[in-house]
Amino acid sequence: MFSLAKLSYFECYEFQQYWYNTIPNNVIKFEIRQCCETLMAYLKGDKKINCRLDIKTCSIAADFGHLDCLQLAHKLGFAWNKDVCMAAAKNGDLDSLKFAHENGCSWDRSICYTAAKHGNLECLKYAHENKCPWDKYTSNWAANCGNFDCLVYAFVNGCPWDEKTCMLAAHNGHIDCLKFAHENGCPWGEDTCKWAASSGELECLMYAHSNGCPWTVDTCTKAATKGRLECLKYAHINGCEWDKNTCSMAASNGHLDCLMYAHENGCPWDECTTFCAAESGHLDCLIYSFTNGCLCDDKTSSAAGRNGHLDCLKYLHENKCPFDSFLTYGAAKNGHIDCLQYAHENGGKWHSDTCYAAALNGHFECVRYARKNGCPWDDKTREWAAINGQFEDCF
Secondary structure: OOOHHHHHHHOOOHHHHHHHHOOOOOOOOOOOOHHHHHHHHHHOOOOOOOOOOOOHHHHHHHHOOOHHHHHHHHHHOOOOOHHHHHHHHHHOOHHHHHHHHHOOOOOOHHHHHHHHHOOOHHHHHHHHHOOOOOOHHHHHHHHHOOOHHHHHHHHHOOOOOOHHHHHHHHHOOOHHHHHHHHHOOOOOOHHHHHHHHHHOOHHHHHHHHHOOOOOOHHHHHHHHHHOOHHHHHHHHHOOOOOOHHHHHHHHHOOOHHHHHHHHHOOOOOOHHHHHHHHHHOOHHHHHHHHHOOOOOOHHHHHHHHHOOOHHHHHHHHHOOOOOOHHHHHHHHHOOOHHHHHHHHHOOOOOOOOHHHHHHHOOOHHHHHHHHHOOOOOOHHHHHHHHHOOOHHHHO
16 A cells, blocks of 8 residues: 555645645655556546556556555556566666566566666666576667676676677777677677768777778768768778768768768769769769769759759759759659759750649649640649649649
């Protein structure tokens, strides 16, 4: 049963509860949660509550650290499952975890990896010492979240690990976990360097490479994708291969510094670089690549138009990059009336499905403009316009 103090507190008005909890020297504080309310309602005879079917109340009690609610709910016959132990392990509530386990609540490997994930070593120890199963995910979550003490405990007590342990430690910049894992025989692979570069964790990248961890072109590609210039420099200077995807991904994500470094140090590129810059609207990358000899084609203009990047479209046209009919189609389909107008006024051809694509997606402003400027349409487009009450305006 709840303590008399909690029962009294529960019966107070909200302003009285607030007053009670703000008394400076009042040691006992109360926090009413859903588990408290459910149990009080049940005790008062609420017929809507079926304790045998209610599996949430015990979990909520463990989630908020309400051991009294958990004990009362179990005594009253409320159902529970492994979620109770998981909630306790997540919050480091060892008392609730002990109570649940000692009273027959089920658990599985998720309890150990939840404790490791949240750095709750005492809960991890208790679970392991009481035969709760664990697997590589315990080590992986400890490394992922930088919970060094949990990783060490798991290793010392025979918990397995795999390549992801090192990869996750490197990806999240936990150099202590990475060093410990490697120095104690944990395997690693090319993903360790790749994801360290992706996150800009230069120290982890340097440690992994200097200790023999393999890498591939993906290391440079990931560094360029995320704009990790220092990692890109380190990888290149130390012999990591790169290819045209390095430039393309730098341009696609607007990382001009990475694009410039790659190009100026001999990284190959092709029209995919200008395409990616135009498609994503990174005018600075587009200008840099084009003025430094990177080619473009009609697909580049279409990419700019369909995504509404008018500044890129103008730049391409002013620099003699060709248009094709998919430019008007893509601009109309996505409702970019400014790109549609610019394309048409500067020699862009109508695609046979320009009107239909615009109508299908509800961009009737584009349909009206296209029709008024000689774009063909067919029966299916006219039908769509009529259904949506736009026929007369578009005719």
